[in-house]
Amino acid sequence: MTATPQSPSPAPRAVDAYTAAQQAQDAAAGHGARTFRLWRGADGTGEFRDYTTEAIDGMVVLDAVQQIQAEQANDLAVRWNCKAGKCGSCSAEINGKPRLMCMTRLDELPADEPVSVEPMRAFPHVRDLVTDVSWNFRVKPTITRFTPRPPDAPDGTWRIDQEDVDRVQEFRKCIECFLCQDVCHVLRDHHKHDEFIGPRFLVYAAALEMHPLDTADRTAQLKEEHGIGYCNITKCCTKVCPEHITITDNAIIPLKERVVDEFFDPLKALVRLVRGKRRG
Amino acid sequence: MSEFQTVNHDVLVIGAGGAGLRAAIEAAARGVKVGVVCKSLLGKAHTVMAEGGMAAAMANVDDRDSWRVHFADTMRGGQYLNNWRMAELHAKEAPERVRELEKWGALFDRTKDGRILQRNFGGHRYPRLAHVGDRTGLEMIRTLQDHGIHQGIQVHMELTVVSLLKDGERVCGAFAYWPPSVRGILVTEGVRGEGGVLRNREGKRFMFDNIPDNYKSQTADNEEEGWRYTQGDKDARRPPELLTRDHVARMIVREVKEGRGSPHGGVYLDISWIKDRIPNAAEHIKKKLPSMYHQFKQLANIDITKEPMEIGPTTHYVMGGIRVDGDTQMSTVPGLFACGECAAGLHGANRLGGNSLSDLLVFGKRAGEFAAEFARTKGDVTLDDAEIDAGVKYALAPFERGAAAEGAYQVQDALQSTMQDLVGIVRAQHEMEQALVELEALKQRAEKVGVPGNREYNPGWHTALDLRNLMIVSEAVARSALARKESRGGHFRDDYPEKDPAFATFNHVVRRGAKDEMELARETIPPLPAELAAIIEEMK
Ligand SMILES: Cc1cc2nc3c(=O)[nH]c(=O)nc-3n(C[C@H](O)[C@H](O)[C@H](O)COP(=O)(O)OP(=O)(O)OC[C@H]3O[C@@H](n4cnc5c(N)ncnc54)[C@H](O)[C@@H]3O)c2cc1C
Ligand code: SF4
Ligand code: SF4
Numbered sequence: 001m002t003a004t005p006q007s008p009s010p011a012p013r014a015v016d017a018y019t020a021a022q023q024a025q026d027a028a029a030g031h032g033a034r035t036f037r038l039w040r041g042a043d044g045t046g047e048f049r050d051y052t053t054e055a056i057d058g059m060v061v062l063d064a065v066q067q068i069q070a071e072q073a074n075d076l077a078v079r080w081n082c083k084a085g086k087c088g089s090c091s092a093e094i095n096g097k098p099r100l101m102c103m104t105r106l107d108e109l110p111a112d113e114p115v116s117v118e119p120m121r122a123f124p125h126v127r128d129l130v131t132d133v134s135w136n137f138r139v140k141p142t143i144t145r146f147t148p149r150p151p152d153a154p155d156g157t158w159r160i161d162q163e164d165v166d167r168v169q170e171f172r173k174c175i176e177c178f179l180c181q182d183v184c185h186v187l188r189d190h191h192k193h194d195e196f197i198g199p200r201f202l203v204y205a206a207a208l209e210m211h212p213l214d215t216a217d218r219t220a221q222l223k224e225e226h227g228i229g230y231c232n233i234t235k236c237c238t239k240v241c242p243e244h245i246t247i248t249d250n251a252i253i254p255l256k257e258r259v260v261d262e263f264f265d266p267l268k269a270l271v272r273l274v275r276g277k278r279r280g
Numbered sequence: 281m282s283e284f285q286t287v288n289h290d291v292l293v294i295g296a297g298g299a300g301l302r303a304a305i306e307a308a309a310r311g312v313k314v315g316v317v318c319k320s321l322l323g324k325a326h327t328v329m330a331e332g333g334m335a336a337a338m339a340n341v342d343d344r345d346s347w348r349v350h351f352a353d354t355m356r357g358g359q360y361l362n363n364w365r366m367a368e369l370h371a372k373e374a375p376e377r378v379r380e381l382e383k384w385g386a387l388f389d390r391t392k393d394g395r396i397l398q399r400n401f402g403g404h405r406y407p408r409l410a411h412v413g414d415r416t417g418l419e420m421i422r423t424l425q426d427h428g429i430h431q432g433i434q435v436h437m438e439l440t441v442v443s444l445l446k447d448g449e450r451v452c453g454a455f456a457y458w459p460p461s462v463r464g465i466l467v468t469e470g471v472r473g474e475g476g477v478l479r480n481r482e483g484k485r486f487m488f489d490n491i492p493d494n495y496k497s498q499t500a501d502n503e504e505e506g507w508r509y510t511q512g513d514k515d516a517r518r519p520p521e522l523l524t525r526d527h528v529a530r531m532i533v534r535e536v537k538e539g540r541g542s543p544h545g546g547v548y549l550d551i552s553w554i555k556d557r558i559p560n561a562a563e564h565i566k567k568k569l570p571s572m573y574h575q576f577k578q579l580a581n582i583d584i585t586k587e588p589m590e591i592g593p594t595t596h597y598v599m600g601g602i603r604v605d606g607d608t609q610m611s612t613v614p615g616l617f618a619c620g621e622c623a624a625g626l627h628g629a630n631r632l633g634g635n636s637l638s639d640l641l642v643f644g645k646r647a648g649e650f651a652a653e654f655a656r657t658k659g660d661v662t663l664d665d666a667e668i669d670a671g672v673k674y675a676l677a678p679f680e681r682g683a684a685a686e687g688a689y690q691v692q693d694a695l696q697s698t699m700q701d702l703v704g705i706v707r708a709q710h711e712m713e714q715a716l717v718e719l720e721a722l723k724q725r726a727e728k729v730g731v732p733g734n735r736e737y738n739p740g741w742h743t744a745l746d747l748r749n750l751m752i753v754s755e756a757v758a759r760s761a762l763a764r765k766e767s768r769g770g771h772f773r774d775d776y777p778e779k780d781p782a783f784a785t786f787n788h789v790v791r792r793g794a795k796d797e798m799e800l801a802r803e804t805i806p807p808l809p810a811e812l813a814a815i816i817e818e819m820k
């Protein structure tokens with residue numbers, strides 16, 4: 001089902017009452033020209049170019065970009081998929097802020113100035129608004145995979161309390177838009193891609209660590225390989241997350257605490273030496 | 281000719297939605313070398329959109345449920361045009377596939393005693409949909425993705441397949457190019473499962489007006505009983521809002537046509553009304569439908585805990601698709617397997633909500649299993665260089681025509697409005713005949729489109745290459761809909777508004793004719809085995 005669809009009016013043709021009502025709605029919606037300043041270019045070089053297009057009430061930035069692509073710039077590269085804020089493909093910097101193009105309404109942006117749209121800066125540029133985010137897909141498998149305890153119910157499944165599900169649900173909402181990676185200064189400014197996995201994957205590690213069935217211990221790798229120490233809790237990632245995941249407070253800080261407990265608590269460190277694993 | 285790269289796999293999976301990923305995992309588990317090609321980045325397929333849940337008769341909430349009831353519900357919902365073998369396998373195997381997902385890390389909402397919670401949904405007799413709030417599809421794809429990346433599967437992202445290559449009769453590979461490339465909010469039916477009601481402009485719950493005969497015995501005839509059902513009263517019958525989606529869509533269209541629609545040509549879906557019935561309703565709604573709440577707030581400035589949503593029906597699933605064998609999922613082309621939304625059969629004339637996600641898992645697994653076996657037993661293939669050259673030539677032709685030719689977007693846009701207006705939710709003979717004429721002209725235009733720019737990440741080019749397939753699918757839909765002179769399930773004809781028993785015995789099949797034209801044939805549905813027929817009779 002769709003809420004009040006408003007596709008651009010097609011050529012007049014005998015249509016049923018339902019389609020007619022929808023077309024009337026499109027005609028009644030407010031219109032007005034707006035200017036968009038889009039980044040054009042490839043492999044890190046490029047420039048802003050201005051495009052003016054007709055904006056309709058309720059339009060989001062991605063609608064406008066696609067309209068420009070269809071009418072004026074057929075080869076404009078932009079990544080998108082769901083247009084519903086669920087797939088995390090359409091990440092970009094809109095008026096300088098990392099956001100999803102499909103969830104940013106034009107009427108939230110100042111009407112008297114051009115809307116600027118540029119690619120995320122923390123990843124290698126490919127073309128126009130598209131960046132190479134493949135690094136993220138290489139990082140994920142380096143995190144120890146989900147390792148469940150054996151089933152405990154007689155029917156070979158698990159009993160889990162809703163409460164324990166709720167605790168990690170927040171982290172599992174992540175749509176992998178990588179906007180948090182884009183804004184994190186460790187990656188964006190200091191380019192520590194080889195030493196730091198970034199907020200997205202700290203959220204991922206937290207989801208696994210706090211999964212009610214998981215038994216693996218990722219503390220050592222978080223400290224050694226994944227560079228959790230680089231995070232200095234600026235909370236910039238939390239501010240841009242379109243899923244409103246409290247990345248820093250709920251995911252990163254508890255993980256940091258586990259690292260501290262394990263490595264800097266002398267007694268635990270000794271236990272660790274003897275047993276090898278925290279929850280052995 | 282052009283530079284291209286050949287990559288060898290025993291099994292190549294095209295598409296990384298729920299179905300493709302499940303197939304890849306299964307094939308890899310059976311020890312063959314697996315590759316996955318997908319148009320988008322990994323984990324971003326359409327499957328992320330699914331909200332309501334996945335149907336599986338686990339009987340965690342109502343112990344009267346079983347595969348037999350699920351089977352009967354699926355057949356009734358599909359108006360008996362289903363491939364009954366698929367409906368049977370699906371109902372039997374879905375619970376195990378859901379539990380397997382949990383084993384791989386998926387976290388579903390729980391019952392009080394800690395088992396997987398199941399929710400009500402249109403057309404399902406008992407609460408049957410395993411879910412995670414209203415983001416079940418995301419949970420599913422992420423679980424498969426995160427499991428899949430540790431199975432030695434080679435993933436080729438942002439690569440689009442344009443043609444399949446054959447060795448004799450058998451499919452031996454695919455040709456892909458690299459790198460590739462609705463306004464309105466999609467509302468989950470989960471809202472209805474959580475007690476949402478539909479009202480017309482007059483505020484009336486119009487779904488009570490017309491309850492189809494084959495659902496009368498299971499459907500409440502008053503608001504009170506309907507409400508009790510959503511609160512888990514086992515003696516109450518379902519509210520009519522939980523009838524199948526084809527019926528709901530038809531009723532909405534009727535309200536609009538008869539002048540009782542909302543200002544924008546829809547009706548109202550109201551979940552906020554439950555605040556009169558339960559304490560903390562706003563919290564309850566936000567917990568059960570978090571994405572929906574968030575989307576409406578952000579995109580429409582509507583607080584669904586306080587006010588109704590204005591909605592209308594839209595097309596959101598293709599029941600038709602590639603014809604497959606129910607057990608193995610192999611198509612009529614040896615070596616080509618299909619599963620998920622691109623395959624046909626399970627859902628018949630109308631898919632029940634929640635039956636798609638379980639379909640992806642059940643038949644994804646089967647397709648992966650049998651594709652691996654096929655690859656292992658049928659031996660090596662040879663690629664035909666001429667076929668590859670032809671593929672490259674076809675793919676690059678739009679550049680040769682360049683920016684001076686008509687752009688692909690114009691043609692795509694015209695195709696969209698032809699299909700929307702003439703082969704839309706409500707159809708009629710003269711409209712579809714006109715659509716076929718327009719399609720012929722559009723095909724000519726599609727052959728001549730040109731693109732500016734270069735090959736790297738050029739969306740105009742991708743649209744140009746998509747056009748051929750869009751045309752084929754559009755024509756197949758129009759021809760089949762024209763030939764089916766009745767209304768049944770999701771297919772609704774203005775000129776034949778009733779169901780006709782004469783059309784209950786066959787499916788329409790389209791195939792390539794001798795002169796490359798599209799050929800339409802009737803394929804008789806094989807009779808149900810006695811055991812399955814008895815189940816349907818018993819559940820009537
Ligand atoms: C809003 C909405 C809500 C829904 N809710 C539910 C629900 O609650 N329950 C339910 O059961 N179902 C639901 N559905 C339906 C269900 O989500 C889909 O039917 C299902 O996810 C389809 O999965 P799939 O794996 O077959 O295909 P998809 O997830 O669409 O994946 C297709 C894959 O193929 C790739 N691909 C396509 N073309 C090419 C090409 N040429 N070359 C290479 N790769 C290609 C794509 O990149 C993608 O990876 C819903 C659908 C919508 C729209
Ligand atoms: S809180 Fe940590 S991870 Fe987040 S942006 Fe700041 S430094 Fe990066
Ligand atoms: S944590 Fe938030 S910002 Fe980061 S990738 Fe996930 S959804 Fe995007």
Ligand code: FES
Nearest residue numbers: 081083088090102
């Ligand atoms: S297109 Fe999917 S999140 Fe924007």
